[in-house]
Amino acid sequence: MDELLKILQNNALQSREDIARMLGVASAEVNERIKDYEQRGVIRGYQAILNEDQLDLDKVTAVIEVKVTPQREGGFDVIANRVSRFPEVRSAYLMSGGYDLLLFVEGRSLREVASFVSEKLSPLEGILSTSTHFMLKTYKRFGVLMHQENTDERLSITP
Amino acid sequence: MRGSVSLRDRLNTTVRDIPRSGIRDFFDIVSTMRDVISLGIGEPDFDTPWHVRESTVFALERGATHYTSNYGYLELRRALANYVRKNFGAEYNPENEVLVTVGVSEALDLALRALLNPGDEVLYHEPCYVSYRATILFAQGIPLAVETKAENGFRLTRAMLEAKATPKTKVLMLNFPNNPTGAVMSRSDLEDIAAFARERDLIVITDEIYGELTYDSPHTSIASLPGMAERTIFLHGFSKAWAMTGFRLGYACGPAELVEAMMKIHQYTMLCASSLSQKAAIEALTRPEFDVTAMVDEYRRRRNFLVASFAEMGLESHRPLGAFYAFPSVAKFGIPARDFALKFLEQEKVAVVPGTAFGECGEGFVRCAYATSLDNIREAMARLQRFIGRL
Numbered sequence: 001m002d003e004l005l006k007i008l009q010n011n012a013l014q015s016r017e018d019i020a021r022m023l024g025v026a027s028a029e030v031n032e033r034i035k036d037y038e039q040r041g042v043i044r045g046y047q048a049i050l051n052e053d054q055l056d057l058d059k060v061t062a063v064i065e066v067k068v069t070p071q072r073e074g075g076f077d078v079i080a081n082r083v084s085r086f087p088e089v090r091s092a093y094l095m096s097g098g099y100d101l102l103l104f105v106e107g108r109s110l111r112e113v114a115s116f117v118s119e120k121l122s123p124l125e126g127i128l129s130t131s132t133h134f135m136l137k138t139y140k141r142f143g144v145l146m147h148q149e150n151t152d153e154r155l156s157i158t159p
Numbered sequence: 160m161r162g163s164v165s166l167r168d169r170l171n172t173t174v175r176d177i178p179r180s181g182i183r184d185f186f187d188i189v190s191t192m193r194d195v196i197s198l199g200i201g202e203p204d205f206d207t208p209w210h211v212r213e214s215t216v217f218a219l220e221r222g223a224t225h226y227t228s229n230y231g232y233l234e235l236r237r238a239l240a241n242y243v244r245k246n247f248g249a250e251y252n253p254e255n256e257v258l259v260t261v262g263v264s265e266a267l268d269l270a271l272r273a274l275l276n277p278g279d280e281v282l283y284h285e286p287c288y289v290s291y292r293a294t295i296l297f298a299q300g301i302p303l304a305v306e307t308k309a310e311n312g313f314r315l316t317r318a319m320l321e322a323k324a325t326p327k328t329k330v331l332m333l334n335f336p337n338n339p340t341g342a343v344m345s346r347s348d349l350e351d352i353a354a355f356a357r358e359r360d361l362i363v364i365t366d367e368i369y370g371e372l373t374y375d376s377p378h379t380s381i382a383s384l385p386g387m388a389e390r391t392i393f394l395h396g397f398s399k400a401w402a403m404t405g406f407r408l409g410y411a412c413g414p415a416e417l418v419e420a421m422m423k424i425h426q427y428t429m430l431c432a433s434s435l436s437q438k439a440a441i442e443a444l445t446r447p448e449f450d451v452t453a454m455v456d457e458y459r460r461r462r463n464f465l466v467a468s469f470a471e472m473g474l475e476s477h478r479p480l481g482a483f484y485a486f487p488s489v490a491k492f493g494i495p496a497r498d499f500a501l502k503f504l505e506q507e508k509v510a511v512v513p514g515t516a517f518g519e520c521g522e523g524f525v526r527c528a529y530a531t532s533l534d535n536i537r538e539a540m541a542r543l544q545r546f547i548g549r550l
C-alpha cells in the first residue's frame with residue numbers, strides 16, 4: 001500500500017506539511033495525491049476512533065450472521081447492497097464459511113435492534129436465517145487498544 | 160573511600176583509568192529533570208512484539224527455566240543459521256558455528272578476548288558505539304580509532320584504514336548501520352574493506368545489530384562477500400529489530416575455531432544465555448518479517464521527518480541511511496557539542512547526546528535518536544528551531 005495511505009490510516013489528522021516531511025516530498029504533492037484518492041473514492045471519509053464504553057451512550061451493537069440465497073443475477077451483491085442501505089447497519093461483509101453476510105448493527109436498545117432484525121431484516125426476500133450476538137465490551141477497535149496504560153519503561157538516555 | 164584502605168590503588172589499572180561512558184554521564188543529568196523529550200534513547204520505542212512476549216510467558220509456564228547448552232538451544236541456533244543465511248547471505252553450521260550470547264555486548268567482549276594477546280592492535284571507526292574502545296582495552300588490545308567524516312556520509316574507506324594499520328594490527332571492527340551516525344556501507348564500499356582485510360590477513364568483527372534497519376537500500380553483510388566468512392565474526396541480536404533490549408540476547412557466527420574459543424570464555428564466565436530469552440528468540444524468528452517491516456516503515460517516516468526539519472532550519476546533516484540515529488552538525492554555533500546539548504536540555508527540555516560520547520571526533524555533532532513517537536519528534540524539532548534561533 002502507498003506510504004501516504006498508511007500514514008493517513010494511522011493518523012488522518014497529521015498536517016499535510018508533516019506528511020510531506022515524512023515522505024520527503026513537497027506538501028503540494030501531498031495535497032494533490034490526497035485529493036486524487038478522495039475523488040477516486042479510495043479514501044471514503046475520516047473518522048475518530050472512540051472508546052464508546054467511556055461515554056455511557058444509549059447504544060447497543062449487535063453482530064449478526066446472515067444466511068441468504070444468492071440471486072440469479074448479481075449473486076450476493078443485490079441483497080448485500082440492499083441490506084447495507086439501512087442506516088442501522090454500520091458495517092456489512094460477505095463471508096466465507098457457515099454464513100454469508102456479517103452485519104454490525106447499532107440501535108438505542110436491545111429492543112430496537114431486535115425489532116430491526118425481525119421487522120426489517122428477516123422479512124427481506126432471499127434472507128434465509130439470522131443469528132444475532134450482542135457486543136458487551138470493546139477491547140480493541142481498528143487496531144487500537146481501548147485500555148492501554150502508558151508504560152514506557154525505558155531510561156531517558158541509553159547507548 | 161571507606162576507612163583507611165585505599166581501594167582505588169588496588170584496582171586493575173585499565174579499569175581504573177577508563178572513564179565512564181559519556182552516555183552514563185549525560186543520563187545522570189537528564190534523569191534529574193522532569194518532562195524531558197528524549198532523543199537520547201538508543202532503543203526502540205516499539206513494544207516487543209506481542210507474540211514474543213506471550214510465548215515467553217508460555218515458556219516460563221512450561222518450565223524452560225534451566226541451564227541450556229553453552230552454545231544455546233540447538234533449535235535456536237538452527238533458526239539463527241537459517242535467518243542469517245536468508246537475510247545476511249552467509250552460511251553457518253548451527254552445530255558449531257553459532258553461539259548464543261547475552262546481547263551483542265557479550266559477543267563483542269568474547270570475540271575480542273578470544274582473539275587478542277596483549278599489545279595486539281584493533282582497528283575500529285569512530286564515532287562509534289560507546290563500548291568499543293573500552294572493550295578492546297579490557298581485552299588488553301590497543302585501540303586504533305579511524306575517524307569517519309560527515310562529508311563522506313561517515314563511511315569507512317580503505318585509505319583511512321591504510322593510514323592507521325601497522326604490522327601489529329590483528330582485528331578490524333565494523334558497525335554498519337552505525338550507531339551513532341546512521342551511516343551504512345554499500346556493497347562496493349565493503350568490497351574495498353574486505354580486500355584490505357584479506358590482504359592484511361585481518362580478522363573482522365562485524366556488529367550488524369542494526370542490519371534490518373535500513374531505509375533507502377537493502378543491507379549488505381561483509382560476511383557474505385567472497386573469502387570473508389572464514390575470517391569474520393558476525394554479530395547480531397534481538398535488541399533492535401525485535402525491540403527486545405531487556406531480554407539481553409545476541410549471537411555470534413563465525414568459523415568453528417573462533418566460535419569455540421569464544422564459547423570457552425562464555426562457558427566459564429556466563430554458562431549460557433537466559434533460557435527464557437532464548438525461547439523468546441525462537442518465537443521471534445518464526446515470524447519475523449511482519450513485525451520488522453512495520454517498524455522499518457515507521458522509522459523511515461521519522462527519519463524523513465528529521466532530515467526535512469534539519470534542512471528547513473538550516474542545520475547541516477548527512478543523510479542517515481540506517482539504524483535510528485541522525486547525527487547533525489552543530490559546529491557552526493561555535494560551542495562544544497556537550498555545551499550545546501546541556502543548554503538545549505536546560506532551556507528547551509529536549510535531550511540529545513553530544514557526539515563526543517562516541518569518540519573525540521564526534522565533537523561538533525549531536526546524536527538524535529528517532530526511536531520515539533512522531534509527536535515527540537515534531538515537538539522536539541519545533542523546540543530545536545526556537546533554540547538555535549536564539550544561539
Ligand SMILES: Cc1ncc(COP(=O)(O)O)c(C=O)c1O
Pocket residue numbers: 159201261262263264265288334337338366368396397398404407408409
Ligand atoms: C552498535 C551497537 N552494538 C551493540 C549494542 C548492544 O546491543 P545488545 O543489547 O545486544 O547488547 C548496541 C546497543 O545500543 C549498539 O548500538
